[in-house]
Every structure is written in C-alpha cells, then in structure tokens.
Amino acid sequence: MNDIKQFLRSNSLRPTKQRIVIAGYLFDGTNKHVTAESLSTELAKRKHIISLATIYNTLHDFYENGLLKKLILSSDRVYFDTNTNDHHHFYSEKDQFLIDINKNIKVNGLPKTPKNKKINKIEVIVHLDK
Amino acid sequence: MNDIKQFLRSNSLRPTKQRIVIAGYLFDGTNKHVTAESLSTELAKRKHIISLATIYNTLHDFYENGLLKKLILSSDRVYFDTNTNDHHHFYSEKDQFLIDINKNIKVNGLPKTPKNKKINKIEVIVHLDK
DNA sequence: TCAACACTTTAGAATCATTCTAAACTGATA
DNA sequence: TATCAGTTTAGAATGATTCTAAAGTGTTGA
Ligand SMILES: [Mn+2]
Ligand SMILES: [Mn+2]
Ligand SMILES: [Zn+2]
Ligand SMILES: [Zn+2]
Numbered sequence: 001m002n003d004i005k006q007f008l009r010s011n012s013l014r015p016t017k018q019r020i021v022i023a024g025y026l027f028d029g030t031n032k033h034v035t036a037e038s039l040s041t042e043l044a045k046r047k048h049i050i051s052l053a054t055i056y057n058t059l060h061d062f063y064e065n066g067l068l069k070k071l072i073l074s075s076d077r078v079y080f081d082t083n084t085n086d087h088h089h090f091y092s093e094k095d096q097f098l099i100d101i102n103k104n105i106k107v108n109g110l111p112k113t114p115k116n117k118k119i120n121k122i123e124v125i126v127h128l129d130k
Numbered sequence: 131m132n133d134i135k136q137f138l139r140s141n142s143l144r145p146t147k148q149r150i151v152i153a154g155y156l157f158d159g160t161n162k163h164v165t166a167e168s169l170s171t172e173l174a175k176r177k178h179i180i181s182l183a184t185i186y187n188t189l190h191d192f193y194e195n196g197l198l199k200k201l202i203l204s205s206d207r208v209y210f211d212t213n214t215n216d217h218h219h220f221y222s223e224k225d226q227f228l229i230d231i232n233k234n235i236k237v238n239g240l241p242k243t244p245k246n247k248k249i250n251k252i253e254v255i256v257h258l259d260k
Numbered sequence: 261t262c263a264a265c266a267c268t269t270t271a272g273a274a275t276c277a278t279t280c281t282a283a284a285c286t287g288a289t290a
Numbered sequence: 291t292a293t294c295a296g297t298t299t300a301g302a303a304t305g306a307t308t309c310t311a312a313a314g315t316g317t318t319g320a
Contacts, residue, residue, distance in 0.1 A: 014287060016297060036278080051299050052231055056278065075307090076277070078205050099244065106238040107254055111231060114220055117258040124237055124254050128247040144316060146268060166307080181270050186307065205278085206306070267316080274309065285298070290291100 011065045021048045022058050026068070031083040033071065033098050036060075039080075073098070073125065088124040097128060141195045152188050153176045156198070161213040163201065163228050164189075169210075203228070203255065218254040227258060 003022050005015040012017060025043060026032060035043070036055050043050055050058075059080050062068045071079040075092050079098065088101040107122055134153050135145040143149060155173060158161060164172070166185050188220055189210050192198045201209040203221050209228065218231040237252055 014296065016287075018298070053300080054298055057298080068146075072202060072205055075202050075205075075208050090247070092247065092250075097244075097247070101241060103241045104239055106236075108236040108238060109234055110256065111233045113256075114227075114229065114258065115171070115260060117225075117227070118221065119256055119257040120222075121149040122254065123257060124252065126243075126249055127239065127251040127253060128244065129250040130247060141298075142265065148269070183271080183308085184269055187269080269314070275307080278304080280303065287296080
C-alpha cells in the first residue's frame with residue numbers, strides 16, 4: 001500500500017484512493033489483459049466502485065506513463081496489458097481468448113522499411129480457432 | 131461491367147447498381163485498404179453517391195464472401211483489404227500509413243499452440259514511426 | 261412479358277465504447 | 291490549515307457502426 005503510493009509517485013501520478021485501488025489490482029505481480037469494462041467489473045467484485053470515467057482516465061494515465069501497453073485486437077474494445085515487456089499474443093476473438101507469448105520470436109524476411117520511416121515495434125498476433 | 135456482374139453473381143451476390151459501382155472501384159486490379167468512410171468519399175469524388183448504410187452492408191457482404199479481408203489496426207475504424215492473399219502490413223497510426231508486405235515472412239520460435247486450439251492465421255504488423 | 265417475391269437500399273434512429281464538460285472533491289505544500 | 295493544482299464524477303456528447311422498417315429492384319417461372 002505504501003509501496004503502491006511510492007510506485008505511483010515515482011511515476012508522477014498522485015496516489016489517489018482510486019489509483020491505489022486500480023494499481024493494486026493491476027500490478028499485483030500477475031500479468032493481466034483488461035478492458036475498461038472488465039476492470040470495472042473486477043473491481044466491483046472487490047467492492048471497489050470507481051466511476052467508468054475514472055477507470056478510463058486511469059488506464060490512460062498509466063498507459064501514458066508506460067505502465068501499460070495498449071492492444072488493438074477487436075474493433076469494439078481496447079485491451080490494456082500489464083506486461084510491458086516486448087511480447088506477442090495468441091488471440092481468439094470468438095473465444096475471448098488472449099494470452100501472452102513471452103518466448104523470443106524471430107520475424108524473418110521483412111522487406112526494407114519504407115523510406116523516411118523507422119520500425120517502432122513488430123507485433124505478432126497468432127489468431128486461434130477452436 | 132458485365133465482368134463485374136458475373137463476378138458478383140459467381141459470388142452469390144445480386145449485381146445491384148450499388149454493388150457494381152463498389153466492386154468496380156475496389157476490384158480494379160490495384161490493391162486497396164479502405165474504410166467505410168474513405169470508400170464513401172472516394173465514390174463521391176466519382177459522383178457515385180451511395181448511402182453509408184449500403185457501403186457498410188456491401189463491405190460486409192464482400193467480406194462474408196471472402197472478397198475482402200478485415201484489418202483491425204486502430205480502435206476507431208475498420209479497414210477492409212482487397213488483397214486477400216496471406217500477407218502482412220507496415221502501419222503507422224499517426225501517419226495513417228498502411229501498406230502491404232507481400233514478401234514471404236517467416237515467424238520462428240512460436241511456442242506450442244494452446245490446448246484445444248488451432249492456428250487460424252499469423253498476423254505481423256510492423257508499426258512505423260517517422 | 262411480367263407478376264410476384266425475395267433481396268437490397270436507404271433515411272433516420274439506436275447502440276455503445278469512449279471522450280468530454282464542468283462542478284465538487286482531495287492530495288500536496290507551505 | 292488555507293490554498294490550489296490535480297482528480298473524480300455524473301451526465302452529456304461523440305462518432306463509428308448497426309438496426310429498423312419502408313420503398314425500390316433484380317430474378318424468375320408461367
Ligand atoms: Mn466503438
Ligand atoms: Mn468506434
Ligand atoms: Zn500481453
Ligand atoms: Zn493488405
């Protein structure tokens with residue numbers, strides 16, 4: 001709890017009640033993929049009612065500060081990922097299945113990068129079926 | 131034009147005026163990435179005013195029939211891709227830059243597929259910066 | 261040829277994730 | 291403890307997309 005406060009402060013985020021609860025849940029040591037909605041539901045189960053506006057604000061604040069990654073996998077919800085290492089994903093839209101691939105993946109055979117651009121990140125999504 | 135009609139019929143799509151115009155634009159031989167909005171704008175330039183509802187309907191009809199691929203790259207628009215071969219993308223959200231990678235790409239080092247699932251498609255997105 | 265009907269188009273309303281607004285609240289600071 | 295910038299929140303707004311239901315059209319069998 002004081003760890004969390006320090007953690008927030010060290011990321012230039014004022015440790016408010018809401019941020020402490022959200023950070024406490026998100027950064028408990030287990031990697032998580034959450035949406036605003038799923039996070040809200042999860043916190044509600046724990047009797048922590050935080051407005052959706054604050055949940056969105058906080059996810060963005062954490063994202064802006066590099067504490068979360070953002071994943072665009074579906075057109076109707078944004079996932080935030082507590083695993084901020086470089087990694088990839090197995091994903092199934094239909095099954096709402098999403099897990100990390102932490103093994104080192106090599107992507108071979110890329111053509112040369114378009115002029116005046118540089119590679120920021122290579123993202124591999126392994127789409128799964130049943 | 132009769133080609134287009136045949137093409138639509140052979141995909142069990144009734145060749146309506148609107149579908150003929152849209153297919154004529156989309157399948158002119160050059161690969162394209164369109165959104166409902168960009169397609170609407172493009173057709174309007176050519177004096178073909180088609181309602182957005184029909185544009186959405188048609189993109190989905192074409193997609194359902196395998197004539198288009200769907201790309202989820204941004205949280206606020208869906209891209210449809212006329213290149214239906216297996217391929218990957220260079221993408222920059224900021225620059226609205228999106229081009230195909232048609233070279234064969236190899237992804238090495240994948241862990242084993244999760245139990246009871248099978249790989250449907252491997253998607254590589256190379257995110258670019260300026 | 262054409263009536264009949266299933267399929268399609270469309271305007272406008274609805275949906276829904278997300279963002280915005282502006283007022284009340286609170287953590288930090290001296 | 292007063293002050294104030296930063297934060298939270300209810301509720302409105304936004305915007306891409308989907309839905310509704312009424313009018314229009316391509317197909318086809320007689
Ligand atoms: Mn949306
Ligand atoms: Mn949207
Ligand atoms: Zn992840
Ligand atoms: Zn493409």
